[in-house]
Amino acid sequence: MTRYDTIIIGAGPAGMMAAISSSFYGKSTLLLEKNRRLGKKLTGTGGGRCNVTNNGTLDDLMAGIPGNGRFLYSVFSQFDNHDIINFFQENGVKLKVEDHGRVFPTTDRSQTIIKCLEMKMLENGVDIRTGKEVVSVKKIDDLFHVNTPDETFTASQLIVTTGGKAYPSTGSTGFGHEIARHFKLAVTEIEAVESPLLTNFPHKKLQGISLDDVTLTFGKHRITHDLLFTHFGLSGPAALRLSSFVKGGETAFLDVLPTHSEQDLAEHLERNREKSVKNALRELMPERLADFFAEGYDCKVKQVHTSERENLLTKLKALPIHITGKMSLAKSFVTKGGVDLREINPKTLESKKVPGLHFAGEVLDINAHTGGFNITYCLATGWVAGSLHY
Ligand SMILES: Cc1cc2nc3c(=O)[nH]c(=O)nc-3n(C[C@H](O)[C@H](O)[C@H](O)COP(=O)(O)OP(=O)(O)OC[C@H]3O[C@@H](n4cnc5c(N)ncnc54)[C@H](O)[C@@H]3O)c2cc1C
Structure with a gap:
């Protein structure tokens, strides 16, 4: 059994940014991803070019996040779209703004973004394990026990960033909702949005x-x-x-x-x-x-x-x-519904009932329009959940 300060489940934008922030704050951090590669869904955004954020104002962000965007005021006061732009630029990624404020890497390649996130995680010493599916989670005393078929990892902080249920072929099959239910947290009704x-x-x-x-x-x-x-x-x-x-x-x-x-x-x-x-x-x-x-x-x-x-x-x-x-959830871009926000502290993204348990990204009951708005709130909630105010 290997022990960490923080374990993060799911390497989408929320999980990778949570890993970067947790490790930045000096915590030993493990990121578990069931796919062989990082950020599979992120790779397909913006027509394969990675629509990494939107450069609008806070009002534009709120208009772009029709599903419970107001929950995010505290998150955006800590880390917003301009912080995302600065983050990538400081780490050597050149960005450009296209119509409707959509921000892309100038390479027009998603891999530029994924590689940058990966490089930053490695630089900060994050233990990245791909091809590792989490099958169950338990809390015993103050420690979370995170089980994969062949190994168990423990940590005092757990961040669930497993995404929603849209496009499950990318890995987001709703496992985070099961974790929430396991800990007796409410999950709101799931519906496909941003659907053709x-x-x-x-x-x-x-x-x-x-x-x-x-x-x-x-x-x-x-x-x-x-x-x-x-x-x-x-x-x-x-x-x-x-x-x-x-x-x-x-x-x-x-x-x-x-x-x-x-x-x-x-x-x-x-x-x-x-x-x-x-x-x-x-x-x-x-x-x-x-x-x-x-x-x-x-x-x-x-x-x-x-x-x-x-x-x-x-x-x-x-x-x-x-x-x-x-189109059904399988072909829709975004999930409406998820972990009930009444269960979550909006400043820290920690569960109000289960200390140490955090949720970030699309697993939460938040949904946004495509155009960079989902990725923005996923990266921002990831950063805040990883900041672990303890
Ligand atoms: C085709 C397409 C295009 C899109 N275009 C845009 C766009 O242009 N702009 C925009 O803002 N949004 C867009 N979106 C939406 C955006 O991609 C998502 O909202 C965002 O990726 C969600 O990030 P996340 O980190 O919460 O989850 P995800 O990116 O879904 O990542 C979750 C990760 O968790 C992993 N995981 C799940 N269960 C387990 C488990 N049990 N063990 C280990 N790992 C697990 C999954 O494999 C997955 O890699 C698009 C979506 C799709 C499908």
């Missing part, structure tokens, strides 16, 4: 088209962001964000040209009245999308009857899209 949407749309015609900053509206929700048409429906940040508000059976409306008013579009058509509808629209949007909207108007703009022109304008500004469902 299934629609009854003519997928084949539009499949593969991606649009920048279009607006999806559903009831009072109005989301302007990038959108991707896929073979099953809609993906990309706009669709993922909308998924928090729909279950299937709703109709959303898509404005493909939100910076143009209906009046602007009417004038555009009038200016191009000698052209075919198709060609007039092709000046405003990708060809295949223009052809889709021009279907049924196989003529010049001037030949389209006024009432038909109005129908066309309405479709361009508010195309009804019937949502038939959303």
Whole structure:
């Protein structure tokens, strides 16, 4: 049985940062990860480029973390997105800011981020064990006993950073919720969010088209962001964000040209009245999308009857899209629900009932939009949980 000050279960962004902070504060630290490699899910973020944080203000962070973001005020006062940016820059990683405040390594490679975290852990003397699945945890007197199939490790502090239940193929299978239940802590209901949407749309015609900053509206929700048409429906940040508000059976409306008013579009058509509808629209949007909207108007703009022109304008500004469902947890990006925040001290992320037991990252009942917001709160909660105020 090997004894440490701190054991961390799970090497995602939360776990790796918790290991860095615990070791920085002089604690002997063990990080256990069941995958052979570190940060498997993190590798796939931002289209494989690692969307490591977002450079917005605190208000932007709160808007980007719709699931219990307010719990994080104390965490962000200790370690926030600017600390994340400084951390990587001080450790030799050059970063760049893209649209919507998304921050990436200039290499456009996730490995740059993972390697930096790994290097820092090794520099601080963290004992990193990959290919080690934790199968059970017990607390005997003041010590946590952490069992893998062939070894037991003990520590007075345990940090659970096993992630949620989304994309379980990356390793996040909800084991941390089981640890919480073992210690009689409440876990809130789990639901898939940031999920691609299934629609009854003519997928084949539009499949593969991606649009920048279009607006999806559903009831009072109005989301302007990038959108991707896929073979099953809609993906990309706009669709993922909308998924928090729909279950299937709703109709959303898509404005493909939100910076143009209906009046602007009417004038555009009038200016191009000698052209075919198709060609007039092709000046405003990708060809295949223009052809889709021009279907049924196989003529010049001037030949389209006024009432038909109005129908066309309405479709361009508010195309009804019937949502038939959303992808399951297995294909969703984020888990809503997790360890009940009423169980957790927001300053230290320690369990109020079980001294020494900490939770950080997506295992907690916190969910954020993609765009760097999840990774931000995971890294920040990891740092705070690892700071171990004892
Ligand atoms: C495809 C995809 C794209 C995404 N893109 C973005 C994005 O652009 N921006 C954004 O903000 N967020 C994005 N996210 C969400 C983000 O990646 C997660 O919120 C974040 O990785 C969660 O970090 P975590 O450290 O809490 O958990 P995870 O990254 O899930 O790590 C948990 C780790 O714990 C390990 N583990 C679990 N159980 C055990 C056990 N019993 N023993 C040992 N180890 C165990 C797992 O193997 C895993 O490595 C994306 C998610 C996906 C799936």
